[in-house]
Amino acid sequence: MPRIRWGLCCQFLDSPIRFRAATHRYVATLEPAVRREYLASIARDNATALSAAVARCTELGIGAFRITSQILPLTTHPESGYRLSDLDDDGSIAAAFTAAGEAAHAADVRLSFHPDQFVVLNSEQERVVESSVNEMDAQGRMAALVGADVLTLHAGGAAGGIDAALERLERGIERLPAAARTRLALENDDRSFSPESLLPLCERLGVPLVYDVHHHRCNPDTLDVDEATRRAAATWGRREPYFHVSSPRAGFGGGDLRPHADYVNPEDVPELWRTMSLTVDVEAKAKERAVIALREAWLGAGALRYRVRVT
DNA sequence: GCATGTCAAGTTGTG
DNA sequence: CACAACTTGACATGC
Numbered sequence: 001m002p003r004i005r006w007g008l009c010c011q012f013l014d015s016p017i018r019f020r021a022a023t024h025r026y027v028a029t030l031e032p033a034v035r036r037e038y039l040a041s042i043a044r045d046n047a048t049a050l051s052a053a054v055a056r057c058t059e060l061g062i063g064a065f066r067i068t069s070q071i072l073p074l075t076t077h078p079e080s081g082y083r084l085s086d087l088d089d090d091g092s093i094a095a096a097f098t099a100a101g102e103a104a105h106a107a108d109v110r111l112s113f114h115p116d117q118f119v120v121l122n123s124e125q126e127r128v129v130e131s132s133v134n135e136m137d138a139q140g141r142m143a144a145l146v147g148a149d150v151l152t153l154h155a156g157g158a159a160g161g162i163d164a165a166l167e168r169l170e171r172g173i174e175r176l177p178a179a180a181r182t183r184l185a186l187e188n189d190d191r192s193f194s195p196e197s198l199l200p201l202c203e204r205l206g207v208p209l210v211y212d213v214h215h216h217r218c219n220p221d222t223l224d225v226d227e228a229t230r231r232a233a234a235t236w237g238r239r240e241p242y243f244h245v246s247s248p249r250a251g252f253g254g255g256d257l258r259p260h261a262d263y264v265n266p267e268d269v270p271e272l273w274r275t276m277s278l279t280v281d282v283e284a285k286a287k288e289r290a291v292i293a294l295r296e297a298w299l300g301a302g303a304l305r306y307r308v309r310v311t
Numbered sequence: 312g313c314a315t316g317t318c319a320a321g322t323t324g325t326g
Numbered sequence: 327c328a329c330a331a332c333t334t335g336a337c338a339t340g341c
Binding site: 021025026077079080116117118128131135156157191192 | 317318319320321322323324
Binding site: 011018020021022023025026116117190258259260285 | 331332333334335336337338
């Protein structure tokens, strides 16, 4: 029976669940022992918040949760960086993350990471690639700790043309440590890399494509939505495909399509997706309200269609 | 307590 | 050439 597992991105609007962050500027002013305890308290709180997030997703019938890249803030910073083990003498913080991951597994809440725009594996600058590999390593290790199976990454910049950029991307992917490499997925973006431009590399390297249908509408290619859906789904092999959906704040009538709306218009979800089992992250400012609203609208519209068909 | 200025990082496109 | 947008809040501090 096909069904969509709707996903929430990083935070809640209506639940008092908050992930803490930190700034380098501030932690640099702290004495080493104080800094260590400060960062440890944040890591501990974020592990607790992750457990709470999983529990709340379960209550709300939300089937996936994207973990903030700040789960261990500053962990890869050149000056303030640290390893979780540096903060965690008795292993209790790691144990708390493991417990959160086990709760997610038990509740069938799929966990993922989405490294942000500073992670550019195909940069022309070696120092950028190096820091990107480090960040992917850190997120890959956290993903292993909590049992997240996907690190969704944009392909990066298009300097020198798409072909040269894809070539650099492949070299960057080769540098990833195993925890990151085995979880890597690429996402089509709204400016440079369309699904069509990424699919050959994805298919050849066995890197799944996270198909973002809204980005595809912003940055179209010769594939239509259904063709891109099918080819992207195939890159996941036996795994459940992971897609993204959002609606433009300004509508499709004109203006910048890229800013996300508070909610997703159910009509922006491709009908073909009804026939598939998928994880779909809902990228919307109204967070869990938008996930719930979309799920209800989608099921309602499906039921309506079914009634229309059988009568 | 509340308002405010600030925050590690890259790339792209606009003015 | 400089700068904002992406996303985007949440941090510590100062009043």
